[in-house]
Amino acid sequence: MTAPFFFWFFAAIVVFGAVGVVAMRQPVHSALFLLLSFFGVAALFITLNAEFLAAVQVLVYAGGIMVLFLFTIMLVNIRRTAGQPYVHRQAGAALLVAFFLLAVVGGTIVASSRTSGLADAPADPAKLSTTTISRMMTETVDGKTVKTPVTEQVAGNSQAVAWGLYRDYLLPFEVASVFLLVAMIGAVVLGKRTMEHVD
Amino acid sequence: MDISASVLTYFLIPAVKAVVVVILVATAAGVLTYIERRTLAFLQVRKGPNRVGPEGILQFVADVVKLLTKEDVVPAKAQHFIHFLAPVLVMVPGLAVFAVLPWGPEFTMRIPGLGKITTAWYAADLNVSLLLVLAITSVGIYGIILGGWASNSKYALLGGLRSAAQLISYEVPMGFAVVSAILMARSLSLVEIVEAQRTHQMWFILPGLVSFFLYFVSGVAETNRIPFDLPEAESELVAGFHTEYSGFRWAIFFLTEYANMITISAIATALFFGGWLRPFPSVHALAFLDVVPPVLWYVLKVSCFLFVYIWFRGTFPRYRFDQLMALGWKTLIPISLTNLVLVALAALGGFRGLRILGIVLWGAAIGAFLIVTRLRAAKPPAAKTAPASVRARAAEA
Secondary structure (H helix, E strand, O other): OOOHHHHHHHHHHHHHOOOOOOHOOHHHHHHHHHHHHHHHHHHHHHOOOHHHHHHHHHHHHHHHHHHHHHHHHHHOOOOHHOOOOOOOOOOHHHHHHHHHHHHHHHHHHHHHHHHHOOOOOOOOOHHHEEEEEEEEEEEEEOOOOEEEEEEEEEEEHHHHHHHHHHOOHHHHHHHHHHHHHHHHHHHHHHHHHHHHOOO | OOHHHHHHHHHHHHHHHHHHHHHHHHHHHHHHHHHHHHHHHHHHHOOOOOOOHHHHHHHHHHHHHHHHHOOOOOOOOOHHHHHHHHHHHHHHHHHHHHHOOOOOOOEEEEEEEOOEEEEEEEOOOOOOHHHHHHHHHHHOOHHHHHHHHHHHOOOHHHHHHHHHHHHHHHHHHHHHHHHHHHHHHHOHHHHHHHEEEEEHOOOOOOHHHHHHHHHHHHHHHHHOOOOOOOOOOOOHHHHHHHOOOOOHHHHHHHHHHHHHHHHHHHHHHHHHOOOOOOOOOOOOHHHHHHOOOOOHHHHHHHHHHHHHHHHHHOOOOOOOOHHHHHHHHHHHHHHHHHHHHHHHHHHOOOOHHHHHHHHHHHHHHHHHHHHHHHHHHHOHHHHHOOOHHHHHHHHHO
């Protein structure tokens, strides 16, 4: 009974924040609305019993990335944008991209709701602390290796995330981390080159 | 579970705890200012506040009255709403963290009219409570940055920018130090981490010597305390990010600084010093120490750390900003990564692995200390011999 209420409440906050980001003229205000939106997403994660993701969402996006955003916005101090028009030349292109994004996300939601049905998140607080995972257990019986599927209750959502990241999707995870490393090195190299010119 | 029982456990008891926490933290912050001023005065061979009440103990009450009645000035060109919002953004996370701090174990008490109630010395034991602490404290930065920005003052803005850079930098080694404690306890729940130190039969300071050092140094930086109080360095930035704040809003920044000190000390206690457990929780010969209730043990340990904070302030000069950044990125982060690998390897070996790591680390630390003191004793005191250049000039003359 309470789960849909909280979902709509926090979903409304997320959308309100997102609209605020593009509607504000002052970049710092936009950043604050984005922050509000992030908190809404974290709250949505909690209603889905994904408290680990919620904490990481706040820690990484709100506590890390947005702080750097604000830092940059303040460094390039910008109280001059007040007279500029709301709608720019790229409005058409932006609408097109937004439409495609909406189509992809909406299509996925419709498709998944047809196959599995949108189940309500369990409202039982006791379920918040455990997650059921199924895995193959490898045992050695009489010199032979036997694989048996087991379903077990692990002590929390963080363990479930770890199983997903480091076992089921290990390769994509590692590929993504290598990409990030490459991007980071690239950023350092690009930043460094301008430094040498200054010197 | 009938309705009234669930209302009691999920609403009434947490509400009571929340009120108690707010009152206690505000009072503790006030008392801490008094203790800090007296201790600093002692360290600097002067008297400190000693006029209001016996030995000046009521000084903080007088200060609160003064701050509450002071005019609340907002700069003319400030961003009013954000200027108003910033103290709130600082205080809410600072107090919210207290929900998961484990001050003591579960206990049962009898309340007339309600019967027996089993509750605990913490408001919530989440299975990600440690992560929650990191997440919430990292949000506290916004109040500082925005306060600095909204004031429309270059000193405040510089303080806010410094603060952003500093907190982001020191969050990294702090996170790694916390991760090593998680590896030792195999849990993210603060209550379980404390209990793990009972089952491991040792405080995690034994294998976590380096982790604790990293945690506490980063913690001092995260709370903007001396020697890392660059965001409010008074010799350069007037008062840093809160230059343009006065009266009660300034008091909120001040109160939160002390609340954060308590948080950092409490987490350090829970992770590395056995939380509410007595020293050597597995040695039966020391069972008489259980006379002291667990909560008191916790408060005692936290008080020690708070004293260290004040001691730091009386001892160390402030870092320069580039030194601060160099220390964070070039010293603490490499050490924390190496330490994390060591602790992870030791944790693979279970109890024995951790114990061996502890003995090796402490052996190395004590050995290094002995060697350094021996070398110091062998050399004549540096202060009495003048530098070579001075001596040469003296010889010429």
